[in-house]
Amino acid sequence: MAIKGNLKEASLPDVLQLLAMGQKTGCLSLTDRSNFGYIFFDRGRITYASIVNRRDRLGDLLVKNGLIQPAELAGAIDEQARDPAKSRLGEILIRRGAITREQLEQYIRIQIEEAVYYLFTWAQGSFYFEAEQRPDEGAMRVSINPENLLLEGARRIDEWSLIEKKxxxxxxxxxxxxxxxxxxxxxxxxxxxxxxxxxxxxxxxxxxxxxxxxxxxxxxxxxxxxxxxxxxxxxxRQAQVKEVPQARIDEHRNLGIAFYKTGMYDEATREFRRVAELQPRNLDARFHLALIGLRKGDDRFALRYLKEVVELGGARASVFHAMSLALERLGRMADARFAADEAARLAPRRPQVLLSRAILLLKLGEVHAAAEGFAAYREVLGSGRPPAAYYAFALLAEAAAGTAEAALRLGDEGIGHHPHAAAIYLHQGTVLERKGDWEGAEAMYRRATEEDGELPQAHKALGDALYRRGAYDEAAEGYGRAVGLNPRLGDDVYFRMGNIHYKRMERTQAVELWRKALEINPRNSVVRTNLELVESVLR
CATH class of the missing domain: 1.10.10.10 (Winged helix-like DNA-binding domain superfamily/Winged helix DNA-binding domain)
Structure with a gap:
């Protein structure tokens, strides 16, 4: 379970003690709104810590303590710069014979401790702990009892409070x-x-x-x-009118990515907007701003930046893929189809692009084209395991194309791979219902609600199944949960809820529910007739 809070209400030492006592494993992310840091834990002990954009102190520590000369450090840094993704400074120095592995481990430990001490000075901001997260592969880990850092950390906090005054x-x-x-x-x-x-x-x-x-x-x-x-x-320092150094732009970008990964979207937006201001033609910043819009559900915000990316020459498959999703959620299905087609044209072998396009085609009612799209996706994926979304929608495409048995086999395969995917159970139930297997359909709908109690369509489908066999009290309970999660789910839900209340002789409640049904669908003549008959009796 994630743990989050404000550093004004719970200080970092308090949080460290909580994680140590609970023997937690995961990543504690911290921000003071302008900086970002991480502390990783393994069963309550600190294994790694870093601060985004903070200069790597390892080389400086080694020079300061006389283990290497400045020229040796400069040479190692130059080698690292040629392949930063694969080369770590410590490993380069070991390979060159400048230090031993034991010395590296000692100073990595000091580096991590110093990072934690620096984080102790943050008196405001927020923290977020996500369980089971690990440092990047290749990061050298240590094992430090947080209790051992608290005393020195408390001393530094006291001294820093005086230093800050000057x-x-x-x-x-x-x-x-x-x-x-x-x-x-x-x-x-x-x-x-x-x-x-x-x-x-x-x-x-x-x-x-x-x-x-x-x-x-x-x-x-x-x-x-x-x-x-x-x-x-x-x-x-007075602001200088000159080109902004790339290092400064990279700092804002690094912070933006760190905020984005931990769901701090307002802070990420601020950093990526700053990058866009400093580099007006920076495509990456605008693309990340669009992704933030998609994550927040602000599709118009996302589209604005996606269009800017395209206008600046960034017509990539990933851009059109994101654009298709935003347009679909805005109900602009024809435009979404165009964007999805363009993404598939630019990346005809990218599985996620093909899968999203196939799902969109199914929603547009292009059943056979959707089935072909799912087949193309499966071919490109090869031996990889498809996600739950593939099974949930591909089985519907098979059923709509008239191959119900193939749809059910696909659903069984999906359940085998994803036994907790509510959408697969829901759609499998739909196919069973069309075949007349009412009992099997109801069992699938019930399982869907058990796997995801926040899926309104599953509660509605279960309510329909219960209503059909006359279990009205249970049906009303299912419908109630459905409209509680999505009040605009559909006029048929309120129609049947009204019918249930009418059967209970609760005519006032029935009228209220039928009126809601008419608000959603004014052309529902059956509901209108029911209302007119009952209201004439109640007058």
């Missing part, structure tokens, strides 16, 4: 007063490292980046110099 933003620029003598003063290693860099031009963030130290160490060192009167602020 250094409220990493965009501030400080300068060392060179007129004051420092000879004979006891300066920490961290202070000696940042003094040459504190020149009235570099921001605090640049001090962090160029010194190779973590935020806390730089903040503490600079705070001491400020308190002693050796450093003073000279302002903030």
């Amino acid at each position: 250094i409220p933003s990493l965009d501030l620029v400080f300068e060392i007063d060179r007129t004051k003598p420092m000879a004979g003063l006891e300066l920490s290693d961290e202070q000696q490292r940042i003094i040459p860099l504190t020149d009235g031009k570099r921001t605090v963030q640049e001090l962090i980046d160029e010194s190779g130290m973590v935020e806390f160490d730089v903040g503490k060192a600079l705070f001491g110099l400020i308190q002693a009167g050796f450093a003073h602020p000279v302002g903030r």
